Amino acid sequence: MQLAPSARPTRLRGPSRLLRLPGLPALQPLPPPDFQLLMLQTKYWNIELRKRLKPVKNMDPEAEGPPIIKVTPLQQMLASCTGAILTSLMVTPFDVVKIRLQAQNNPFPKGKCFLYSNGLMDHLCVCEEEGSKAWYKKPGRFQGTLDAFLKIIRNEGIKSLWSGLPPTLVMAVPATVIYFTCYDQLTALLRSKLGENESRIPIVAGILARVGAVTVISPLELIRTKMQSKKFSYEELHQLVSKKVSEDGWISLWRGWAPTVLRDVPFSAMYWYNYEVLKKWLCAKSGLYEPTFMINFTSGALSGSFAAVVTLPFDVVKTQKQTQLWIYESRKISMPLQMSTWAIMKNIVAKNGFSGLFTGLIPRLIKIAPACAVMISTYEFGKSFFQKQNARRQQY
Secondary structure, eight states: OOOGGGGGOOOTTTTOOOOOTTTTTOOOOOOOOOHHHHHHHHHHHHHHHHHHHSOSSSTTSOOOOOOOOOOHHHHHHHHHHHHHHHHHHHHHHHHHHHHHHHHHHHOTTOOOOEEOOSSSSEEEEEETTTTOOGGGHHHHOOOHHHHHHHHHHHEEEEEGTTTTHHHHHHHHHHHHHHHHHHHHHHHHHHHHOOTTTTHHHHHHHHHHHHOOOOOOOHHHHHHHHHHHOOOHHHHHHHHHHHHHHHHHHHGEEEEHHHHHHHHHHHHHHHHHHHHHHHHHHHHHHHHHHHOOOOHHHHHHHHHHHHHHTTTHHHHHHHHHHHHHHHHHHHOOOOOOOSSSSSHHHHHHHHOOOGGGGGGGGHHOOOOOOOHHHHHHHHHHHHHHHHHHHHHHHOOO
């Protein structure tokens, strides 16, 4: 049986091998695909998807980073409060051991004052009566710093390493909270006005924040010292303060403010400037947008050490002036005219030479470096924690 011509099977004819269908024109051949162009387009879209779906962690710090999530002032206060308490818990035992060793070698008589440091502030403490059982008068027979640590823990319990700490925290924690919160708020304000890259912002913000904290705390510290020297009721304390204000004016409540500012303001300016510079430099070396805990810790320790060395002469003068002020006031002797900061500095140089202004350099570094490192790294960690919390709230 033969098929009709229209039903014949399709054949490939000639060199072109075109497919012919009955009643339809021949199909044109497709051009060969450009595989090189296809691969370039695929690679481009892969890169674009990675950028949008999974941001790269290590990038150029100078490039535009991710949006910054703001931290509220209350969260800054909570972070600084946590850092202040943790710093005092870590630094105070070293100062307690130092005072115990000093009291063992040269027993403190009644009325003698000494400085007690909790890593946040220096507090003027006054010795009590001879028969009292004050923590710094307990016998120990220590042979050195390590021996003192071990004997205090073994004989008196580990809590004795924090003797005298609670009363000082009443002053130190609010001062630290005011200081760090004001610094961050002033920094944000100045950056919005002057730009992000203005290098003088940490200096200005550090100076203003420290002056504000010292001004607020100075009268309270004076009252605390009075209460420690003698047990006053609140009514007696109010009468004492009123009498002092009526005799010497309101300015008398800020006696000792000037030497404190001369020490703390330069320290604050140098500390914050060097801290910000070191933090940016270490981030650039590590290729990170945000500093890690160790970068904050290292920057805080180095900048605190440098500022402590430069401002040590003012610390020596402040300590001596505080001590002399207490002696004159407790004995009700009028303060001599040569009690000014510069006069005390000249007397120190005349008696002990220029090196006298740097007395106690090593103990100050041992105290300041870890205190600054722990405080700033804990504070930055707290702010980072609140930033993540705020970012999650914005997502949902």
